[in-house]
Amino acid sequence: MTNQYRTQTSHSAEYFGGTRDYWWNIDFLGLIADRLSFKQIGSVLDVGCGVGHWGQLLARLLPQDPRLDGVDRDPHWVEQATARAAARGLGHRCSYSVSTAERLRFEDASFDLVTCQTLLIHVADPAAVVAEMTRVVRPGGLVLASEPNNISSALVLNSVSSGRLPDDILAAARLQLLCERGKAALGEGNNSIGDLVPGLLAASGLVDVRVYLNDKTNPLIPPYDTAEQRAMLEEWSDMKSRDFWIWSRDDTYRFFLAGGGREDEFDRLWATVTAQGDELTKAVADRSYWGPGASIQYLVAGRRA
Ligand SMILES: C[S@@+](CC[C@H](N)C(=O)[O-])C[C@H]1O[C@@H](n2cnc3c(N)ncnc32)[C@H](O)[C@@H]1O
DSSP, rough: OOOOOOOTOOOTTGSSSSGGGSOOOOOHHHHHHTTTTGGOOEEEETTOTTTTTTHHHTTTOOOSOOOEEEESSSSHHHHHHHHHHTTTOOTTTEEEEEEEETTTTOOOOOEEEEESOOGGGGOOOOOHHHHHHHHHHHEEEEEEEEEEOOGGGGGGOOOGGGSSSSHHHHHHHHHHHHHHHHHHHHHHHOGGGGGGHHHHHHTTTEEEEEEEEEOOOOOOOOOSHHHHHHHHHHHHHHHHHHHHHSSSHHHHHHHHHHHHHHHHHHHHHHHHHHHHHHHHHHHHHHHHOOOOOEEEEEOOOOOOO
């Protein structure tokens, strides 16, 4: 299960690998579909659709006939989403096109469900995007956003990191937090925007705002022999081979400075997280790594009055 999108240049390419297929338990999403009355939905818009993972997953929980539109600002992903839908027998239901989330190419009140997943973490002005999603949902319709708090993962420990000195754990968390702050300040998105999404939905006038947490984790436990675990290890080694931590070294440096980090600290912090990555790679190789793979992924819903 390789990352077929790895060599493509768009900024999200590295996150379209096989692991994205294991983000959700389908029965959990079925429960959410019941709670939010998906059976009444006749039309869906997936904003920032990428190659279509999220909308096409939700399509499994919707009645048979709803139309599924998807938009992305990047024509390359629109093409890939169209091909992926066809390959999954969803071609007749799905229509993908180019549009920015800040200015959706649809009339007011066009859809029963307007949704996004890991889109708001990428945008400069998430409130403006939520307002636009609210504009195109019909009265009584649903806005549903699946967005993470990524900084929390810095304190989810595993068999290797639980033995580290507190200062080393905190050094990596501090680097990540400063970078998240800097990235947001540069207008490149807040990687932990999920915390703020319930308030953003309420501020855009949506009512009955509900907040759920994805119940799925991605544990990695020897002998790492499931398809899900193999996909995770492939993604790790893919990122390592490109000298990625969470971001490339250049982006990490840019974000760190923009977040208020001191230039003379950077090399030491980068060396710390690189050494920590090497330690994990070695522990996986000798089967001494195990961890819960927990993260915070919110599912936030609101209705247009
Ligand atoms: C991390 S991917 C998520 C893709 C998809 N929602 C999923 O869950 O698999 C983010 C996507 O949002 C798109 N994107 C980022 N900013 C955008 C914007 N302002 N307008 C439209 N699309 C945007 C990117 O091109 C990328 O495909």
